[in-house]
Amino acid sequence: xxxxxxxxxxEQRVRSLVHELSVHQIELEMQNEELRRAQGALEIAHHRxxxxxxxxxxxxxTLNDRVVVEEANLAAAELLGVPRRxxxxxxxxxxxxxxSRSSFYEYFRLALASExxxxxxxxxxxxxxxxxxxxxxxxxxxxxxGRPLSVHIALTDVTEQRKLEEEVASSERRLRFAx
Numbered sequence: 001x002x003x004x005x006x007x008x009x010x011e012q013r014v015r016s017l018v019h020e021l022s023v024h025q026i027e028l029e030m031q032n033e034e035l036r037r038a039q040g041a042l043e044i045a046h047h048r049x050x051x052x053x054x055x056x057x058x059x060x061x062t063l064n065d066r067v068v069v070e071e072a073n074l075a076a077a078e079l080l081g082v083p084r085r086x087x088x089x090x091x092x093x094x095x096x097x098x099x100s101r102s103s104f105y106e107y108f109r110l111a112l113a114s115e116x117x118x119x120x121x122x123x124x125x126x127x128x129x130x131x132x133x134x135x136x137x138x139x140x141x142x143x144x145x146g147r148p149l150s151v152h153i154a155l156t157d158v159t160e161q162r163k164l165e166e167e168v169a170s171s172e173r174r175l176r177f178a179x
Contacts, residue, residue, distance in 0.1 A: 059155035065148050067092050067108060076155055079134070081126035097123035097131055111138040112148045121158070133159045 038079075053060060059076030061069050075082040080095050087095075096104045100123040111118040119137045125134055136162050137154040 029118065031034045032168050056064075061087070061092065061153050063092050063108075063153060065112060065150070067105075070150060079126070079132060079155055079157055080124065080126050096122050100121065105170045107136070108138075108151065111140055114140065124155070131159075132157055133162045 049074055054074045056073055056075055059079045060073045061073075061076050062071040064070050067153055069092050072084055072087040074084060080087065082095075090148050093101055093104065103120075104122050105121045107118065107122075117137060117139050119135060122134055122136055124132045124134045135154075135156040135158050137156070139152045140148050141150045141152060
């Protein structure tokens with residue numbers, strides 16, 4: 001509605017209203033400046049987060065409860081040998097070696113049900129056909145009611161480490177046999 005201030009306002013009342021409006025305008029300008037500073041700080045924090053996420057030394061993916069990739073960083077895309085856009089909105093299971101899929105689903109269900117971090121080794125398959133032994137470190141994000149929303153997974157390539165462990169074990173067996 002409109003404010004009916006009437007024609008018979010006293011000069012003192014008009015001065016009082018003008019003063020109140022100028023005080024209110026100053027308060028709004030101060031709030032606006034504070035909002036601009038907060039927005040600037042948020043933009044800096046966002047850029048810092050994106051930089052840390054995208055250029056982390058390990059792959060990160062966020063899967064929804066249907067195992068579909070919602071987010072992925074550049075390291076995950078590089079690990080799997082695909083452009084990041086080809087990872088998004090696609091079932092992650094397509095990147096799991098067929099022989100590891102049932103155990104992947106088993107551990108994923110465990111991660112969804114768990115209140116703590118869950119980790120396991122999985123054989124992933126890169127676009128060029130390489131098998132990548134990968135450590136998956138998972139943390140489930142839940143809504144307030146406790147229903148799982150998504151699973152954050154750090155992907156660490158341990159292929160070379162596993163090969164070295166197997167070579168050491170094989171050398172130890174040969175040494176024991178020789179002795």
